[in-house]
Amino acid sequence: MFWRVKKGGSEEMKRRYRYTTSLIAESIAYSFTSNLEKISEEKYIKKLFNKFSLFLPYPVSIRLPSQDLINEMNSLGDKIILIEGIQSSLSFFMIKKELRNRVILRIHNWESNYHREMAISSVGFRKILHNLVALQYKVYEKILFSYQIKIAHISEDEKKLMEVKFNASKHYLMPPIAKSIIDINNEKREIVDFLIMGDMSISGNYVGAEWFAKNVWPALLEKWPDRKLHIVGINSEKIRGSGIISHGYVENLKEFIENNKTVSIIAVAKGGGVKIKTIDTMVSGIPAIYSIKSLEGLMHKEDVMANCYNYTHGNFSSAFIACCQAVENIENTHTYTEYLKKYCLENYSEHAYEKSFNAIRYSQ
Known part of the structure; x- marks a missing residue:
C-alpha cells in the first residue's frame, strides 16, 4: 500500500514493487493513484480535508483509506500487508486487531524529525507549517509505535535510534534497491x-x-x-x-x-x-x-x-x-x-x- 509514485524514493518504491511481484505471484498494490501498473487500484479517499484533519498530521489525514480497502484488507487472512511510509499507516488502526500482526510498516523517514529539520531551513508560513506537522507526528508516532508492529527501516541510523525510543515495536532493516543510471565499465577517464x-x-x-x-x-x-x-x-x-x-x-x-x-x-x-x-x-x-x-x-x-x-x-x-x-x-x-x-x-x-x-x- 502506498500513496503515489512520482520521483526519488517513490521511484525506488516502484522497483521494489516490480521485484516483489516477480517473487510472489499473489501480490497486489493499492494506491491513491493508478500510475504504477495497470493492476494497481485507487483505494484512498481523495479528500484534502476530513474529520481527521484537525487531530492527525496533515500528510496522514489526507491518506484516508476507503471502507472498500479496509474490507479487502480484513479479508486477506494470513497474507502480508506491507504499508509504505508512516503517512499511509492510518489503515493499521482501521483493520481488525487480529490482522495487525500481519502488517509490515516500511519507514522512509522518521517523519517528526524530518519536518523538524525542514522547519529549521524554512521561513514564514512554511516554517510554521513544518513545526506544526513535526509536533503532530511526534504525538502520532508515540501512539503508532506503542503497538507491537513490525517496522522495516531503510536507514540504519534511524533504525538504531528508533529501537531505543520505540522499544515496543520490532525493528528491522529493509534496504532500498539501487539502480544503475549508466554502466561506464569503470573507465578511468580524465575528469574535466x-x-x-x-x-x-x-x-x-x-x-x-x-x-x-x-x-x-x-x-x-x-x-x-x-x-x-x-x-x-x-x-x-x-x-x-x-x-x-x-x-x-x-x-x-x-x-x-x-x-x-x-x-x-x-x-x-x-x-x-x-x-x-x-x-x-x-x-x-x-x-x-x-x-x-x-x-x-x-x-x-x-x-x-x-x-x-x-x-x-x-x-x-x-x-x-x-x-x-x-x-x-x-x-x-x-x-x-x-x-x-x-x-x-x-x-x-x-x-x-x-x-x-x-x-x-x-x-x-
Missing part, C-alpha cells in the same frame, strides 16, 4: 568538469546545489578557469553564475554522462532516510564527491566515508579540498568508485532486499 544532478524543486537538492555553486564553485573556477559546472535537473535554471551551465531536465541522462567527463557532486543538504540518488550514483560506477548528509542512513557508513571523497555542507574548506583531491588524484578517485560500486551491489541489490524482506516475513 563537475556535475550536479537532481530535481531542484526539492529543497534538500536546491539548498545544497545553490550553496556549492555560490561558495565553492568560484574558488574551483579560479583554480581551473577552463572547467565548467554542469547542473542537470528540473528547475536547475534557477542556479546561475560564471562557468555554470544549467541544462534543465535532461531526457537521456545516460547519454549526457557518457558525453561529458565529469565528477558528480552529490550536494544534498537535508532530508531523511537513505538518499536514492546516492546509491544510484554508487552502483553506476560514477566518480563522485558526497556531502556527508547524502551518506546519512547508509549501512556501514564509517567504511563508506573512509572510501570516498566527502564534505560537510556549509564548510567551504572540506568541500574545496574534496573536489581538488578527486580531480588531481584520478587513480584514488577510481579506486573509491570501484569500492562503492561493489559495496552497493552487496548491500542495495535486489538480492539484498529479498533477503531482508524474507527475514521480516517469516519472523515471529
Whole structure:
C-alpha cells in the first residue's frame, strides 16, 4: 500500500514493487493513484480535508483509506500487508486487531524529525507549517509505535535510534534497491568538469546545489578557469553564475554522462532516510564527491566515508579540498568508485532486499 509514485524514493518504491511481484505471484498494490501498473487500484479517499484533519498530521489525514480497502484488507487472512511510509499507516488502526500482526510498516523517514529539520531551513508560513506537522507526528508516532508492529527501516541510523525510543515495536532493516543510471565499465577517464544532478524543486537538492555553486564553485573556477559546472535537473535554471551551465531536465541522462567527463557532486543538504540518488550514483560506477548528509542512513557508513571523497555542507574548506583531491588524484578517485560500486551491489541489490524482506516475513 502506498500513496503515489512520482520521483526519488517513490521511484525506488516502484522497483521494489516490480521485484516483489516477480517473487510472489499473489501480490497486489493499492494506491491513491493508478500510475504504477495497470493492476494497481485507487483505494484512498481523495479528500484534502476530513474529520481527521484537525487531530492527525496533515500528510496522514489526507491518506484516508476507503471502507472498500479496509474490507479487502480484513479479508486477506494470513497474507502480508506491507504499508509504505508512516503517512499511509492510518489503515493499521482501521483493520481488525487480529490482522495487525500481519502488517509490515516500511519507514522512509522518521517523519517528526524530518519536518523538524525542514522547519529549521524554512521561513514564514512554511516554517510554521513544518513545526506544526513535526509536533503532530511526534504525538502520532508515540501512539503508532506503542503497538507491537513490525517496522522495516531503510536507514540504519534511524533504525538504531528508533529501537531505543520505540522499544515496543520490532525493528528491522529493509534496504532500498539501487539502480544503475549508466554502466561506464569503470573507465578511468580524465575528469574535466563537475556535475550536479537532481530535481531542484526539492529543497534538500536546491539548498545544497545553490550553496556549492555560490561558495565553492568560484574558488574551483579560479583554480581551473577552463572547467565548467554542469547542473542537470528540473528547475536547475534557477542556479546561475560564471562557468555554470544549467541544462534543465535532461531526457537521456545516460547519454549526457557518457558525453561529458565529469565528477558528480552529490550536494544534498537535508532530508531523511537513505538518499536514492546516492546509491544510484554508487552502483553506476560514477566518480563522485558526497556531502556527508547524502551518506546519512547508509549501512556501514564509517567504511563508506573512509572510501570516498566527502564534505560537510556549509564548510567551504572540506568541500574545496574534496573536489581538488578527486580531480588531481584520478587513480584514488577510481579506486573509491570501484569500492562503492561493489559495496552497493552487496548491500542495495535486489538480492539484498529479498533477503531482508524474507527475514521480516517469516519472523515471529
